Amino acid sequence: MNRTARIGALAVALAAMAISVSGCKQLMARDQLNKGVDAFKSGHYDEAVEHFQKAVELDPSLPTAKIYLGKALEQDVVPGVTTPDNLKVANQAIDIFKEVLAGHPNSVDSMKEIAGIYFNIKDLDDAEVWQKKVLAVDPKDAEAAYTIGVIDWTKAHENKLKALQDAGLNDDGKGNTKAPKKVMEPLAKENAPLVDEGLKYLNMAVDDRPNYDAAMQYLNLIYRNKADVDYGNPQAVAQDLAMAEDWTHKAMDMRKANEQKKNAGPGGIQMDQNGEMH
Numbered sequence: 001m002n003r004t005a006r007i008g009a010l011a012v013a014l015a016a017m018a019i020s021v022s023g024c025k026q027l028m029a030r031d032q033l034n035k036g037v038d039a040f041k042s043g044h045y046d047e048a049v050e051h052f053q054k055a056v057e058l059d060p061s062l063p064t065a066k067i068y069l070g071k072a073l074e075q076d077v078v079p080g081v082t083t084p085d086n087l088k089v090a091n092q093a094i095d096i097f098k099e100v101l102a103g104h105p106n107s108v109d110s111m112k113e114i115a116g117i118y119f120n121i122k123d124l125d126d127a128e129v130w131q132k133k134v135l136a137v138d139p140k141d142a143e144a145a146y147t148i149g150v151i152d153w154t155k156a157h158e159n160k161l162k163a164l165q166d167a168g169l170n171d172d173g174k175g176n177t178k179a180p181k182k183v184m185e186p187l188a189k190e191n192a193p194l195v196d197e198g199l200k201y202l203n204m205a206v207d208d209r210p211n212y213d214a215a216m217q218y219l220n221l222i223y224r225n226k227a228d229v230d231y232g233n234p235q236a237v238a239q240d241l242a243m244a245e246d247w248t249h250k251a252m253d254m255r256k257a258n259e260q261k262k263n264a265g266p267g268g269i270q271m272d273q274n275g276e277m278h
Helices: 003-041 045-058 063-074 084-103 108-120 124-137 142-166 181-208 213-229 234-263
Strands: none
Touching (some): 003 063, 063 084, 063 108, 084 108, 108 124, 142 213
């Protein structure tokens, strides 16, 4: 065998060996992934993280392992807590989902996970940014629209409470018409964009999911914020409060209907409070 032929044979052998090693690593990665999934389902999140990390190390191209790793890390994020340790874990999970998006830019699930983590660590601005990215890919995603509405309401509500509390006042939930102008007029200006956007997205959520009782309840709440924005216009305030009441009733009726549907048995059979079928 001449030198060229020997080199060619060696190259083929090395390629075959590389493929074999690569295939072996992929099998080991999937084994770690499966073990991680079992641990995750059992609620053993720290153990799951170890398995998913090994799976990613063995096969960095395995997106499922990264998604599960992000989800497992997310379980250790305590909602509403902004301590350095909690933020560190949150950012680790966010970085993992961003890695998934680098290879799969339209992964709505990854976008939602990132948005949810930001929401849990009180970073409402970034949470809203990522929910809007979800809607850019899927304009009919009712949950994303709902969450944006909730964020807008939360910001407006916090603004209102601060303005009223600084003036030694409490929120009456009815437009605060007796509060002084020096408190309400700046608040109305500050909250108007939030209320307008919140109404837009909450209505989108209900349009895309007509039985979305949670979105209906937040429509009630944000119309009460609109009453604050309409301070000084009694007719508009009255209309806002009427809309709030209307959405309250719609939310209650829809929640009841959803519960009845949930409790319905095969063929639409429903159980009443006495356990009798209808």
